[in-house]
Amino acid sequence: MPASPTPSDRDGRYSRPDASMSLLTSVMDHGLDEGYAEAAKARAGEGPRRMPTALKGKAVLALGLALATTVVTVGAVTSRQAAPTLAKERDALVQRVKDANGNTDHLQQQIQDLRGKVDRAQSQALQADGNDALAQLAGRAGTAAVSGPGVKLLLEDASGTGAGGSVSNPREADGFSNTGRLKDRDIQLVVNGLWRAGAEAVSVNGQRLTELSAIRAAGDAVLVDNRPLVPPYTVLAIGNGAKFAQTFQDGEAGRYLKLIQDGYGIKSTLTVQKKLTVPGALGITLRYAQPDTSGAATP
Template sequence: MSLLTNVMDHSLDDGYAEAAARKQSHGDGGMPKTLRAKLGLAGGLVLAALIVTVGAAQARVEAPVVAKEREELIDRIDRETEAADRLEDSVDELRADVSARQREALRDSGGGDRSTLVGILSGASAVHGPGVRLVVDDAKDAGAGGDGDARSASGFSDTGRVRDRDMQRVVNGLWESGAEAVSVNGQRLTALSAIRAAGDAILVDNKPLVPPYTVLAVGDGGPMSDRFQNSADGLYLHALQENYGIRTAISVEDDVRLPAAPSVTVRTAQPITEKGTS
């Protein structure tokens, strides 16, 4: 009877009783793990929904502010662009006024036709007359040529792209062939003009140009064209065409028009003395 009484009084093992007491002290209260996981997931979803709701509300509040700032920035850009255009127009007007005063002063001092010739040769005056049109363009399958040396050992372009040195030779060849005035893509060249490169772009007087490059030269059209094509620079251009696919086309024109150079800097000047005076 004592054994049965002991079993009835101690039906649960002491180890299980100790584990149940430990859970109770940690606050689990005997809650199943699946229930705890579901409650945790529900709490996370509620928190995520709260964050999304707050973010959406904040975006709705800030949207008008962002739109207003964008409109103000666009208006400022438009105003500054208009101001720059007005300044550019003013510069053109002042430049034209200065050129007119220079021509008038030369006429008054006896310069006459000499002032006109000086204006043409220096690039300070627009000019038109017979001449040559030369178009130089990249090859159809021109490579980017961004990295590495864009020249082969022979000195020619090995990427199919026209380089600044190619244009330098073209322009110098036209000068040597009798050109009196030259422009590249509308940029009038002067004695101080520079043709350089910035990456793959060609700069004429620091203004970037894009192909095709149209070179206009005023002079004795037919003879000038023949002299250029038979010169070393003309043969150089022909070699670029034959070996690297660079496209060229030259034609004689009855009338080509070249604008005046944007700015001509006078470095030295002296009065013209009339004949018979000392």
């Protein structure tokens, strides 16, 4: 016999099986919240317009647009007015740098001219006295210009990298960039090779090398006696002509030039000169050596 249903209240009505889940039932039956529904109905009644309808709202909007337009216009005018001023200041600075470099070159040329006059006057005085020992000493020390047979070596930058060769390669050292640009170590090795081959005087781009000279680097620039040089580099060396050139090419420096030419594309051209002139060095100052006036030689 089936069990009779149990009334849920005094009226004898039966409760739903999901009566205890009224909240879930409401959520399932009404997916949209009543607040959202009322807001959507109100928006549909207002229509698609977004612009304010009240006079005060329109005035505020117009004022905001006018203010934004003014700011943009003032910014554009200010930028246009400032651009010529900045360009003029930049041009003025560039011109000042050019003028300073021109003055430096002019003073350098004056120094060389005066040095030449002093050397000629000194040579004339020594020749008149019949003693050229001082002139020879100045030529060896590098303070006077000298002439004679020798070689002209032209070194040029190139692009590209590579490897090869059988001689010691300074470019394998830590911190040394293997590129197609000539570095201070390359110039140092070449100059030392010329000295070993028998050079009596050497200059790089017109800068005479002496016992006090230094070849260094400042970034990518090569400095000779603290003067920056611009490639290509012209190296002049006075020596015993063709024999001098062959000795240099057969030495370590000549093989090194061949290595960096094959490996990195750096160009080097060596030509024998019947006569060339190596200028004298400028600004040499002895800081520690003093002339010996005692007349006694110290072993």
